[in-house]
């Protein structure tokens with residue numbers, strides 16, 4: 335591996351300001367040249383190969399996420415690359431040349447750049463069998479689905495309900511449910527996604543845009559004693575789902591795609607049916623998962639992907655100058671697959 339000589343200059347996407355209007359937020363993004371003069375002694379330098387665009391990136395540039403960085407900044411929470419330089423306090427043999435997936439939510443620059451400076455606790459080494467595309471999307475959604483699915487296992491429930499069911503998190507939840515003999519019920523907003531999911535093997539799929547959405551959901555759920563519902567949409571949909579759940583079920587809110595506050599939960603459901611409303615986030619799950627357990631999860635998720643049990647579909651691949659074009663396309667076709675920036 336060639337030795338890196340500092341300073342290095344490289345291209346990145348820069349977010350100059352947050353804007354709740356998604357079109358304006360995207361149009362504000364620009365490609366800038368940046369410079370790294372030296373590598374802090376406890377950090378790694380990663381030559382990025384690809385970075386993903388997730389709903390959290392969209393919410394972040396709108397200023398609608400839980401993380402606000404000093405501006406301007408480089409967006410991007412996830413990606414993959416190769417460690418090309420190692421801070422002097424770290425073990426070169428352990429890190430240099432390793433392929434990694436990154437998950438960075440700290441104040442520094444994100445993954446939408448040719449280089450990323452990262453601490454060791456925000457990367458995982460990835461198996462050589464994972465392609466660049468799969469490795470670029472490996473850290474956030476597969477681990478989130480695993481953490482979410484643990485809740486269903488704790489409940490020993492008969493069925494899970496997943497809204498925004500055309501998503502990548504949903505792909506993994508569905509695969510895990512199938513493996514464990516748990517029924518999977520999807521909720522989507524488009525007829526085309528409904529048909530795709532039925533073909534995949536979902537036990538039932540319900541259209542949230544249908545006038546009789548709640549009645550249809552109740553009908554499907556009446557044959558189950560307890561369920562876990564995974565809610566990535568929030569807004570009124572949380573209430574609609576919570577109000578249809580059988581007693582002793584739980585609804586886990588893990589996304590806010592509607593951009594609306596959770597609403598409409600009938601208090602009688604909570605009081606007399608013991609419905610639990612909870613939240614989930616990956617960072618917190620990682621905090622209470624020890625390294626040994628984490629590595630087991632990593633290996634099992636890698637095996638799910640490399641065996642073809644689940645593949646993360648990549649719908650859009652762009653170079654750095656076409657990020658805005660790619661994002662527009664992604665926003666119109668999210669269920670069809672991820673958008674990646676290739677460097």
Ligand SMILES: NC(=O)c1ccc[n+]([C@@H]2O[C@H](COP(=O)([O-])OP(=O)(O)OC[C@H]3O[C@@H](n4cnc5c(N)ncnc54)[C@H](OP(=O)(O)O)[C@@H]3O)[C@@H](O)[C@H]2O)c1
Nearest residue numbers: 389478498500501502503566588589591592615616668669
């Ligand atoms: N809490 C955590 O730690 C954590 C971690 C990872 C992901 N997440 C959340 O998990 C969710 C899925 O992420 P992903 O990366 O798997 O998604 P993705 O693959 O990019 O797909 C997004 C899905 O959401 C649907 N969708 C978008 N806006 C919607 C709306 N307003 N109402 C209903 N459906 C909508 C899309 O359907 P269409 O095709 O119909 O647009 C698509 O199926 C997101 O909310 C994300 O923020 C949370």
